[in-house]
Amino acid sequence: MSTRRIGSIGLVAAGAVGGILISLGITAVAQRGEPLPLRELQQFANVFAAIKNTYVEPLTDQTLVNNAIKGLFTDLDPHSAYLDADAFKEMEAMTQGGFGGLGIEIGSEDGMPKVISPIEDTPAARAGILAGDIITHINGKPTKDLSLNDAVKQMRGEPNTSIKLTIRRAGRDKPLEFNLVRDVIKVRSVRSKMLADDVAYVRIAQFQERTAADLIKQLSEVYKGPGAPKGLVIDLRNDPGGLLESAIGVSSAFLDSGDLVVSTKGRIPSSNREYYVKSMQSVLGELDTDADVLKKLDWLKTVPIVVLVNVGSASASEIVAGALQDHKRATIIGNRTFGKGSVQSVVPLSEDSGLKLTTALYYTPNGTSIQVTGVQPDVVVDDTAQGNLFRLPREVDLKRHLLNSKVDESTEEEQPDLGMSPEFKMFEFGGDDDYQLQQALNHLAGRPVMKNDPAKVAAAKQAAAQREKDVASESTEKKSPLNQQPSVERFRITPKGLERVTP
16 A cells, blocks of 8 residues: 555455555445434444453453454455454555565465465565465464464565475475575566567566556666567566556557546546556656657657566556556456455554455446456467466455356366476566467467477376376275284173174
8 A cells, every 4th residue: 555644445356465545435434324323333333342351361352352353354355354453563564565574465265264365576476385375384383374474474474584385386295395585575666678579578576655667767768769669578477466547557558548547436426437558757757858868759659569467467467458448458368367346445543554355346438247267378378388387266265255147156167286296396477488478479479379388288198197006005905904003902891791893
């Protein structure tokens, strides 16, 4: 969230832990003059008093109230939550791009923390922790039913201090242990470089306060030649979201003035909004807005663009991809995105606490909701030549997710699971072994684009089948009579003496 305090409310349309922030005319008091349920509130007061006065252990008023507030969110969608002081501070740190810890963005699955995405160039990423990993233990203590806030607290710490994570990874029979050293995490939101054949590449890891301005500034510096590069690749893979203003700013760099970027629709009038392309001057903000500099960036409006997405591209990433796709400004390549089309409003309750409450859905310029469905690529390309390796759950897999009235979830197809090879090493986005990037370059050059390498996919399937066979064989061996404990005879005492008990 922004460092400045928001007078009434902030608006968030986030991935698993990211945020999208704008202002809305809503407060934390009862809306539209609806009367408070006094009878029910009296019942709550009675329960509160009973617990405070008679529970076996003393509980403070603050503890009881905080727990009661959290309980209000139990049956809401998975993106609504009460932000206590720690969670509130966490949101601010994430959107500003700096905090201390390991560099892991987490969600929850089966009551345990799940890695949504390791942040690039952090202890977690360098150690080989992957998206989809389940954190079963922190320093040897089980994480089952541990709240995300508590998990974050345990993983945060002073720089240069050690921590051990135990990981359960799909395709691995045994848990993995990682001994990590905490560091100061400064999320580098944007990085760019020139590729072969005069193609520019820019990766957005997260949408933060300065992302749009940094994107434009880097592209103005990375391309030094006259005219325009032959193409541009915008990499949004494993980008969980961020600030809405940032998503609008990034889209504005490539769309024409007057183009609609995204709209939101909710129950209250202030939730119904349309957001259009912003001027380059407003996007750049305090950065250099010299007319000659802006003139040199005219190529951003015309250069051929490929946007790379995958299952980890969520929220703000989907806003940008959807806007560029609907306006036919870019070709989307990769896998279907996460499918988070809801907007969360951050209602400050005090200086260090608030509510994150789902208040609207957002729609692409063509009026399409990507809730549950995600953004469908124009050209589907697997994560690697061997097939898909990322196993992040999509929005449709989350409990209590909001439904899309135009989608029959029973027809949603499961993604094929090839099983991750024990020797698999995470490739670098934008690196020489980045298969999807290679296909993006093929598209820009007019060469054929391959979804995958059939021979390598077949080999991966064969290896996965062999692993399953080996696991089954090992399981059968453990159940062999030779490995079983000796049978135990049982007797009962009766008036007649001992009698054998027949099983």
